[in-house]
Amino acid sequence: MQRTFFESDHEAYRHTVREFLAREVEPHYERWEDDRLVDRSAWLAAGKSGIVGLAVPERFGGSGVSDYRFRCITAEEIARTGTTSFGSGISLQDDVALPYIIDLGTDEQQRRWLPRMAAGDLIGAIAMTEPGTGSDLQGIKTSAVRDGDHWVLNGQKTFITNGIHSDVVIVVVRTDPDAGSRGFSLLVVERDMPGFSRGRKLHKVGLAAQDTAELAFEDVRVPDANLLGTEGKGFVHLMEHLPLERISIAVAAIAAARAAYEWTREYVFERKAFGKPVGDLQNTRFVLAEMLTEIEVTQSHIDQCVLALNAGELTAVDAAKAKWWASELQKRVVDRCVQLHGGYGFMMEYPIGRAFVDSRVQTLYGGTTEVMKEIIGRDIAARPA
CATH class of the missing domain: 1.10.540.10 (Acyl-CoA dehydrogenase/oxidase, N-terminal domain)
Structure with missing residues (x-):
């Protein structure tokens, strides 16, 4: 096509x-x-x-x-x-x-x-996730209390992408413990602020070179000038920006799936088994046909989502659909490509081996697949009475 x-x-x-x-x-x-x-x-x-x-x-x-x-x-x-x-x-x-x-x-x-x-x-980062709070952002405990023209920030964050290199960190904090979802704000913490420290560089299953870290905030005095957006509307700001984050994951997922397919398509017609290229075996052709079809169908949908994003029309629900589907497809495609590589697919010097471990996080960050389905499900359930 x-x-x-x-x-x-x-x-x-x-x-x-x-x-x-x-x-x-x-x-x-x-x-x-x-x-x-x-x-x-x-x-x-x-x-x-x-x-x-x-x-x-x-x-x-x-x-x-x-x-x-x-x-x-x-x-x-x-x-x-x-x-x-x-x-x-x-x-x-x-x-x-x-x-x-x-x-x-x-x-x-x-x-x-x-x-x-x-x-x-x-280099920037955003600190949402906490040791006891993942996709449930309303469970965030990191807090900030106003003190004159500063905020005093305390708490911990984990799984923070760019956590080691980051110079500015957008921290999601609870500024009013009694206001529910209206009690969150965004504060920008800068590298050298006293009380801001980085924990260990986390040793992940994949994405080895990507610096993911734990962050700690102990009585960090953040000037009021570093309040991003409107006080108390942090949760609203997050909801407004999550569609872009999620479509970016979907775009990366379908790109990775296509790359894995292309590496594999080339490999199976070079590798021989039973006296002929593995790609000439019927099962291999069927697997390639299935993967290519799924990739092209999904690519078409993701392209339409990107055009909707450009037009300012991509909804949170549609972004959730694209994110969970494309990231789960990436996992399926990469896994089948490893299988078609045989033992070499388990070797890290082959790009498919690294793609296998790198793909696993895609259905976790930016909101798990289960959370994406819940977002979609709630929209379905909110039908007119």
Whole structure:
């Protein structure tokens, strides 16, 4: 099926991304995976090449690009090269942290943070999850109490993407314990604030080079100037921005599924068993046919979701549908591709082996598959009386 989703400008940008990855990422990626940390120099290179901070307005040093198809190009090229740990950090910056500052930040906040984020010199993170609170965001216990023109912040966060490198962390805090969902706010904690510390760099099943960490806040005095958005509307701000985060996961998922399929399609016609290429066995052809069909059908749907996002029409429910379906498809496709690789599929020097461990988190972060189904189910149940 001919895909007509991209235009000439997008394909020109693909060339830029592909050259950047070949020059700045692929030669170093094995070392980063072994070190369990991407070099900060890669972020600076990404800033210079326009790979990060696309949506930052031009007056703050960005490209001012709101067309999410450009981010789709980056996701596809990262999946093609199997450099998923690098892509995860970049996605967190562009699809999660930056939109909060662009949409909610005051002019002073934007002037302070956006130019350096667009340059790759300032790395962002968002701290939602806590040791006892995952997808249930209303269970957050991290709190902040006003003291003059500051907030005194206490609590712990975990599983924080970019947790080690981050220079600015958007922290979801409870500012009014008696206000229910209207008692949350967003505070931006900066790297050197006293009382802010990083725990261990978490040792994950996959995404080895992506720096995921625990964060601790002990009587951190956060100036009122670092309140992001409106006090008490933190939960509303989260709900407004979660569709973008979730569609970004769906885009990465379908890109990864297609990359795994392409590696496998090539491999099975090179590898021989019983005197002929594995790809000439009927079962192999059936598996390839099933995967390609599922990928193309899902790709068509994700493309429509991206166009809806561009038009400002992507709903939280539709984002949830795309996120759970595409991420579960990614897991199924990668698992079948490992099987078709045989024993070599279990070797980390083959990209499919790394794709196998990297894929597992996709149905967990950004809201688990079960939470996505609950969001959809509630919408179904809210039928007119």
